[in-house]
Amino acid sequence: MSKLWFGVCFIILLTMVTGASAVSVENVKKLDINETDLWDPVISPDGTKIAYAAYDDTRNQQIFVINVDGTGKQKLTSDTLKKWGLAWGPDKIAYTSFGKDGLEKIFVINPDGTGNQQLILDNTRQGNAAEDKPPQWAAPSWSYDGKSLAYTTLDEKTDPKIYTVNADGTGKKLVFKDNFKQWSPSFSPDGNNIVYVSYNDRYNQELFIIDIEGTARRQLTFDEINKNNPVWGPDGTITFVSYENMTSSNEKIFAINQDGTGRRLFVDSDYRQGNPTFSMDGTKFAYDATDSAGISKIAVGDIVGITVTPSPIVPAVTTPVATETIEPAKTAAQTPKVEETPEGSAMKDVALTMVLALAIIVVLMVGLLVLSDRFKKK
Template sequence: MRLLKLSIPFLSLLIACNNNQPSKDTSTDSLNSASISSKKFALAYRDGDNIVVSSIDTMKQVSFGGATDPAISPDGTKLAYTISDSAGNRNIWVADLEHKTQAQLPVDNHNHYQAMWSPSGNKIAFSIFDKGNRWKVGVINTDHSGYQILESKSAIELYSPTWKNEQQLIGHDLTNLYTLDLSGKIIDTQLLTELIGKDLSLSSSNRFFYTKDGKKLIFNAGNTDIVKNSVGPNEAIYVLDLASKKTSRISPEGLNVPSLYVTADDQIFYSASKTSDSVFKIYTADLNGNIKLLVEKGMSPTGASK
């Protein structure tokens, strides 16, 4: 298999850009060792066909094309992303933003994507289509050792994996929410209708995140909101208090939120639009529902820890 590589080498493809910040003066910044080491990147997202990596105030930005699924590491020094080729293969690469290098993860599989960093940044989990034609969770250390597929012998499919903590992951199959340890053993199974009720709908792309204290679940799901020109159910962000079983809505009514990411220190990042054909904007929020607009045009955000 010949992987379709970036059309321009990584070092020359990274460019200065900050056209998407809400209301700040622009500034340019070339990608060199001095500029990278003097600041921490904190946000990564898609802008059309480009991936943008920026500081949290978007004053410092670099971007490159030819990739999807941007996932910035918790310390803001690395970026994982998906490269697809004309044959439909998908593979994960990792770029070191400080040393300006990139490498493909050594995963013996031609359909894996959507990297998710562990809280320490020492491991990466991802969705992988196994030889049994089932979606599973792949895990690999960031030094490229320890690659494995969790629950590889089970008939259960696992969608949209996230990290519960450094030693456990969660994923769902539209019916149950599963917790797995790093040996691949399922250590907890919870019926989703008992967790979130029957009024919310799920797709395989919806993600669940535990809060740092393990007492709440943050997730996006479909609802019955009516959004102009929307195709399919509108989606919103919810927080479930596991003790009280109370679910609260974070994102405002009238917005469709198909993409959600929560950092290990409970920062919420999401992209949302008012209508299905409008521009998606990127927001950040906290557990109390305080929301801030970050980027006027962008999708699929991920963030670094503070």
Template sequence: MTKFNTYLAALLIPCLALFAACNSNNKATEKPTAMLDTISLSAKNFGLAYQDGNKIVATSIDTLKQISFGGATNPAISPDGNKLAYTVLDSAEHRTIWVADMENKSQSQLKVNNDNYYQAVWSPSGNAIAFNIFNDKKLWKVGIIKTDNTGFIILDNESKINVYSPTWKNETQLVAHDLVNLYTFDISGKLVETKSIIDLIGKEFSLSSSNRFFYSKDGKKLIFNAGNTDIMDGLTGPSEAVYILDLASKKVERISPKGMNVPYVFLTADDRIFYSGAEKPFTENKIYVADLSGNIKTVVDKGTNPTGALK
């Protein structure tokens, strides 16, 4: 088990502040971009990104090499580990997604004509980014943009369906849910499949908009986190855990241990399950990685919202 300590802190190189500004709603609004706490990033192998208080951290899996960004949330590391997408909240409460190239230190905002989009997720190849976006009809939808900052579209934009927490099913399809149904969209924006969540996982789970569903690489399993009926003294709200549904047998197995609350889960394109969870007194989250068989390893002793790159 790895702990962050003064040895690791000494590895961080003094801060280089990167600044930018952009327009929102045709008004010049200064946006605080993330502050990158390093100068030289070459020859570093980043495999994990996560939230640590009011900053996000990109690190090697062994946590011996790391950089951090202040003023950012919702970290999403690219599959190759070279880029980091994150959400920036400005003084007018606008949420936008930025992407940092961790080798040349550049930062740029995604070219999306909107001021409320967040929670980036990279496609398996790293060629596109999906995210939740609040459209002009005041509905939550899924947006997609190529990583060269072209080709922005909103999926199923004309329907009256709210959808939350998008993830990639494969390179050409995404999934999102509305607490009742799990929807599959293709990247052209077409709704191709609707499945009842109760029919998939049963009635014993409760969902929030932040819960996410991931298909395994072979499409045979569904990995998700959801509320359950566990009673945990000292926990406000329902307890959540990580589960795997075998789509053929319809059997649901719990991955995270009992006694732990798990509000966040992420599946890499090579089927590693990263999640953050807390045990009593539920004040400090750790980050874990598991395989589809349920073998679990602690990765970070303090952190939330992990995302992983490919090995």
């Protein structure tokens, strides 16, 4: 009997120590949209609608909005220019297209199709280079309060760098400068940090986190498998697109904790996955799922196991002005160093937890054995 009770207590304690439910996606459904080719889906802050880019009947690239149940499709744009890199903020949808100068520019549009305008009025290339089917990591990122937008510029003399700009197109600021390419930024829920993709010293594509002042940078992932499209969820979970191993053929969506621990497969399916997107209220998760024939569908699921204390979503005024102040880039002496691997402190926490758990188990085991001996003597 003592062995049985010991086993029961061990299972209970193990569940207490390790059983905190991780954020996951359930009830995933693919939207039945009459599109043979679509890309860059983004979900609205309240989780009720999805915006995406696709071809219209004239084979021009347009932006569409649809309800998460697949109804109510609406076309927002009607010009003939390519569009990609969507990001849905508290009251605007940002996307990348071509400006009058023929360069890639970031535009904003209201969810009802009104107010379509270029956000940043300068002569730089913004977002990412256009292709017939644009890459998954071209989108800018809204801060959760809608006051700022982070994006990649392409006009640097060396490599693309990440900038932030106010929601009205002013206050353009280089986050920091190093000798590597930077792309695919995503704001943390509190707006104080940005996760992005860059190369490490061995030129592997890894995830990094930097504060918005550009003073403290740390590497989040440490393997040789390329990563793209990180998205910082409202509870702190970071999702990204990568491969399960070096021989995998299909990209999948993974999740990782913001301290670099807990890497795991976030969406389990046979489809190639890309463009993960959280609703800001923490209720829905969407991504594009591509089958073996190359047909992409939007998949939407419910987020479970999430606790969100969101920042107030305040509508931002987004009327661009023709002048702006570009803050100077940090000098080489000010360039932040990459901090040591975050796994060190995380491992200490894990080790301490395990020691405490083992101590409790030993105490309970001894107590149960003593009680068992007393019962036997009686």
